[in-house]
Amino acid sequence: MSYTGPDLEPPQPRRSPLRRPLTVALAVLVPGALLGWGVYAATGGGGGTGAAPAAPASTAAASPAADRDDAKESGAGRPLAGKVVLVDPGHNPENYRHTTEINRQVDIGTHRKECDTTGTATDDGYAEAAFTLDVARRLRTLLQEQGATVRLTQDGDRPYGPCVDERARIGNEAKADAAISIHADGAGAGQRGFHVILPGPVHAGAADTRPIVASSRALGERVADRFAGVTGSAPADYLGDGTGLVTRTDLGGLNLSTVPKVFLECGNMRDSKDAALLTSGAWRQKAAQGISEGIVSFLRG
CATH class of the missing domain: 3.40.630.40 (Zn-dependent exopeptidases)
Incomplete structure (x- = not known):
């Protein structure tokens, strides 16, 4: 892991000429993705609670x-x-x-x-x-x-x-x-x-x-x-x-x-x-x- 000292500022990224078009595209895509996730969770695809599925219980005696x-x-x-x-x-x-x-x-x-x-x-x-x-x-x-x-x-x-x-x-x-x-x-x-x-x-x-x-x-x-x-x-x-x-x-x-x-x-x-x-x-x-x-x-x- 790199470390920036108290007297140093991290280098600032250059602004890309494509930044504005990408921002607009993301603004369009994100709401659609969120809507799709809501439908998935509501139909039980996310396990009913949105939590990760539980791991199977271990058996009493291992083979x-x-x-x-x-x-x-x-x-x-x-x-x-x-x-x-x-x-x-x-x-x-x-x-x-x-x-x-x-x-x-x-x-x-x-x-x-x-x-x-x-x-x-x-x-x-x-x-x-x-x-x-x-x-x-x-x-x-x-x-x-x-x-x-x-x-x-x-x-x-x-x-x-x-x-x-x-x-x-x-x-x-x-x-x-x-x-x-x-x-x-x-x-x-x-x-x-x-x-x-x-x-x-x-x-x-x-x-x-x-x-x-x-x-x-x-x-x-x-x-x-x-x-x-x-x-x-x-x-x-x-x-x-x-x-x-x-x-x-x-x-x-x-x-x-x-x-x-x-x-x-x-x-x-x-x-x-x-x-x-x-x-x-x-x-x-x-x-x-x-x-x-x-x-x-x-x-x-």
């Missing part, structure tokens, strides 16, 4: 295609523009109030198991479900800043669950480019560290992980590397042979997934030193940052 379109528009120019990430906060803070519902058996392909569990807690009573939801929300913010569309399986908005089979289905229906389930372990005191759980090859019933085993491992390796780098935590010293990577075939959230997915056990809530980290808001922010960097690294290739 996967809509998720991707939103991601492309809102994240243009950012590394995860057009990507969809499924974040699954393990358990639910209200599960303990609904023991009948969460004990219901569901099919995970290889066998049947409980819909969900209450999860573990620190010795001081800080629940795993509260931890996972907090980290998930922090992670969502970080991923959205990178341009991703983020879907949570629950956001403290459900009375319990969802069940493990539904958690997988939410990621599948979203056609997520990456999915991660956030947890904290309940191992014995003195056992420390994080580990990432990878899906093993399963082909039974509704479960077929064969197409996602390799991509899930790649995701898990990136997450483990960046989680360790950002948080300073070491891989678990009680399983995984010091790699921080464990393969399992008994988890419904992995068995039923058709998109690259891993579980992350961020630490051991039953160990006092790990618990001190897990209960720290500053450390949880580091955890979210490490997970985010791992996902970004995986999705950028």
